Every structure is written in structure tokens, then in C-alpha cells.
Amino acid sequence: MDIFATLQEEKGRLSQSENRIADILLNDFEFAVNASIIELAGKADVSPPTVTRFCRRLGCESFSDFKVQLARTAYIGMRYLKPEPKSRETGDVAQDIITKAQNALFLLHRSLDHAAIEQAVERIASADMIYAFGSGGNSSMIASELQNRLFRYGLRVTASSDHSMQLMMAAAARPSDVLIGSSFSGRNAELVRAFTLARELKVPTIALTQSNSPVAAAATITVPVDLPEGNNIYRPTSTRVAYLALLDILASLVAYRVQPQATVTLRRIKQQLVTHRDGDDRQLMGD
């Protein structure tokens, strides 16, 4: 499916020569994608047949198939290695932001934990009440977004970005409910406290956060999101885009799970909007 993923897997089993080829792919990808098999072989100090065999090993039909696969994946996947943007021109800034966002999506996709997602979906879809917690701009957006998405499917949900409220809500929750908490850093101490309280009360909790973090440790189910961040403080957060995509995935799966209910509720909301001719109605639904 994806060359670099395969390369990762096979890495250990590669021979010396094959490793030299792999190094070129990783280090001078631009060259690799444009080179002929002979040029590539020359640079790696191996014979062309070795390159062919290498391609086969990675699951490609032929060398040219390999190049196409490579070009495909890498347009997205390799840009991370590039340094900071060239200038402050509109075009460059835009390119940088867009590319990083696409990359974040790419990395998210590659690192998704399907089992965790399925567990989380199961819990959410069957909960009597859903509490969505998150603070600090980014995560509070995620929390309210969760509410925004889930209520449409006829689920009972509330969001809070207020630490004190979160604690009180956690105290009020029951084992048939679920707490979903988002923390980009995984170090939101207040959220950990709420999760710990929930655990004592046997209320299941779902964390959307970095793995190996305090928040992750405190949760029943962790859906991990592990992405590198850029270091330009003015330049934000391709991570946020990844979180939104993850939310979309979760919400879509939940929707499928509760479908009959969802269809009815959506119809009712739509009815409501059309009746009132709200300007943004199409978006609210087409969302």
C-alpha cells in the first residue's frame, strides 16, 4: 500500500546492498524519484538487477511501478524533512502551512490505532451521556466540536472547557456514561484529575492525546495522536487539523453505529433549519 511503511517493516531484513538503496531513497529522495534504474544502481554501488529485486521485495511489480508508488507517497510524506519556509511572502507561507497540514494528516493516517478507535466508538455510541472535555483554545475547540458533531446523531452530549465544571461533571457522571478528554500535550493536570475521579467512580474515559503521557495513563481508552510540531511559534498547528480529522473519523463511525436514530434526528434538525431559513443551513447539514 505505502512504500515507506513497507520499507519500515522490511528494514531489518534487508541486506547490505539493499540498505544502501534504502538510504538513498530516504536521503536523496528527489534524486531517486527521477533517476533511472541504472543511475540509482550506480549511486548505490549495486547492479541494476539488485534494484529490481529490491523493488519486488517492497511489493512492487517492477521498477517503474516502484517509482510511481514512490512519487505518490512521497509527495506528502517527505516534506517534513524540509527546513522552515523560505520567506514571508504570502505564497511561501501558504505553501508551508498547507504542506504541513497535509503531512499531519498523512502521519495521522499512518499512525491511527484502529483497535482503540473501535473501542472508543463502541463506548460513545452506547453511552447514556457523553461529556466532552478540553481546555486552552485548541482542545476546547475539539471538545465543542465533539458536541457539535454528536448531538446531531441524537446522542446526549455536553462539552466543557472549564476545569471546575469538568470536575463537577465527572463527579456527577455514571458508569453508563463516558468522558472524552482532549489534550494536545497530554499534560493537562486538571484533565488528569477529572479522569482519575472518573476512574474511582467507574466512569469510562476516552483520551485523545499523546501516548505515554499523564492524560493517556489516566484514561480507560486512549486514542493516541503522536505528531511532531513545528517550532515556529507564529506558525500553528497542523496538529489541530489532525485532531479534527480524527474527530471526523470517530464521529462518522459513531454515526454508522447509531444510524436509525441519527437519520431521524438529522431530518428533524434540517426541517428546523429550512423552516427558519437560516443562512448557513446547507453547511450545518452538509457538514
Next chain:
Amino acid sequence: MDIFATLQEEKGRLSQSENRIADILLNDFEFAVNASIIELAGKADVSPPTVTRFCRRLGCESFSDFKVQLARTAYIGMRYLKPEPKSRETGDVAQDIITKAQNALFLLHRSLDHAAIEQAVERIASADMIYAFGSGGNSSMIASELQNRLFRYGLRVTASSDHSMQLMMAAAARPSDVLIGSSFSGRNAELVRAFTLARELKVPTIALTQSNSPVAAAATITVPVDLPEGNNIYRPTSTRVAYLALLDILASLVAYRVQPQATVTLRRIKQQLVTHRDGDDRQLMGD
């Protein structure tokens, strides 16, 4: 730079045979990217040399160069033509959402109106007060996100998703201020009303919305966002991701414009967070 952009430009000047080749690229791109020159020529009912000439015309060195370029761009750009996702399996749903989001970013990037962005940035950076308006879940998120981003640079900004408040705020605004309104559909009547009022009061307005829409028409500056939407009502909104990226672009450019001020304010905010050891502090800043 980008094969499909070039194809667009050259379109008119292509001969019959070359047009047949172009059609195959557009319609059966999967085939085109995997085929040899002979297969492609066969399918287009032309001779291999014609294909070579076609590639050259599009600015490529050779046929294989062409295939690489094609694979590169198209991994992102062409998936729109594909029908709905295959199943409701976690993996397929995830793939669909991620791909659509990446596509939205790709399309956004291609359609960005640099001039409009620069005008908007200029207005925002020099405004005495910024009012960010948006309603209905998606756009209200954009509005609060604008606030979340801009206050960090030491700008005076408030956000509202409340129609009545928006009208009142518009009435209170001055010509040295600016109103920024987001509407995914471009048909938010209340926002149009606020913009119209602002125009009477000579308060400049910036719309983030579809071009050729009522909201766009009512605004002083329109930063257009024109993207196709999927039609699965459970499946949301790669558009939102595009809006967020656009916001990032605007905010980053504004930040550069007001940099000295921004650095000071950011330092102060960070100080504040570190002092209070808020869990998510890194994110708030790394944002």
C-alpha cells in the same frame, strides 16, 4: 510545476490526438499512471511518439518524467473523482476522510487569492479593533478561532456567533475597525445584514466565504473559499479543514506584520502560563 495546472493552460491548444490522451489522464488516471507508453498510446488510439510529444508539450523531459510528475500531483488532486468510500470499516472510513481533507487543502492552495489575502492581512494588522463573526457550528468555530489566534499577537479582537450581538457590534464599530465574517455557504442572511450596516457606517468588512455569494457581495474584501462538498450527510467537511488552514495563513501573515508587538505579548502569555503551570501550556504556545 504542476501537471494538471499546465494541462489546464494548454487545453485549448491541444490537437485531437493529444486531447484523447488528456481525456484518459482525467478520466482513468489510475490506468494512466500505471500504464506503459505503449498501453497508454493504445488506449488513446495514437502512436507512442504522439504520447512522447504530448509529455514534452506539458513541460516534461520524457515519458517517465511525466509519469512521476503525474503520480506526484495526482495522489492528492484527483481523488475527488472517486465515488464514495468502499465500506464502513474503520480503515476505509479513515482513508476516505483523510484523503478528502488532503484534497480540500490541495484545492484551497490552488485557488488561493493572494491579492485578497494580502489586502485582508493589511486591514487586520492595522485595525483598532477586530470583530470576528460566524454562526452555526462551523463558522462559529472559525470566528472563535480567529479570536484565539489574533489576541496572542496583542491585537484587540472579539468573536461572536450571536446574530443580535453581531448587529449591535457592527453598529458600534468605527471605520478604523474591521469586521471579519465567515460563512461556509455564503448565504447567511444575518451576516449580510451586519455587513450592510457596516458598509453604511464605513466600517471595512472581510468575508471568508464562497465567491459569488450574497455574503461575498456585501463585503469590502472577500477571501474566497470555493470547494466542492461531499454528499454523505454523515461525512463532514473537509471544508472546515481548508478554512482552518486559511485562518492559519491569515494569522501567520498578520503575525509577521505586527511582529514586535506579537513577540512581547506572546512572551507575556507564556510567562503567565508557566507561572501557573497549566497543563496544556506548550500547546497554547506551540499552537
Next chain:
DNA sequence: ACGATCAAAGAAAATAATTTGCACGAAGGC
């Protein structure tokens, strides 16, 4: 209307790239 001129496109030949088959040598197991 006729011929000159030119662009477009294909056929065949030339070239280049890629793959296959085979043989050799080194590493590791018996």
C-alpha cells in the same frame, strides 16, 4: 481550383532501459 507549405501523426529503426537466467562466492547450518 491548384499547388506550396506546414503541422500532425504514424512506421520503422535506433537506442536505451529493464528484466531474466545463470554462475559465482560468502555466510551459516549440519
Next chain:
DNA sequence: GCCTTCGTGCAAATTATTTTCTTTGATCGT
């Protein structure tokens, strides 16, 4: 220590691609 297996390169065979040359058909001026 021998045999097996794997990795590798060489050379030949195959295949793909490009170049060159030629034909076709259209356009334009006389």
C-alpha cells in the same frame, strides 16, 4: 569441513522509449 542458501553481478534477452523519416491532410495564396 561440506552442503545449502542467499545475495550478488554479468551478460543476454526482452521490453520500452525515443528518434528519424515519411505520409497525410489541412490551410492559404495565387
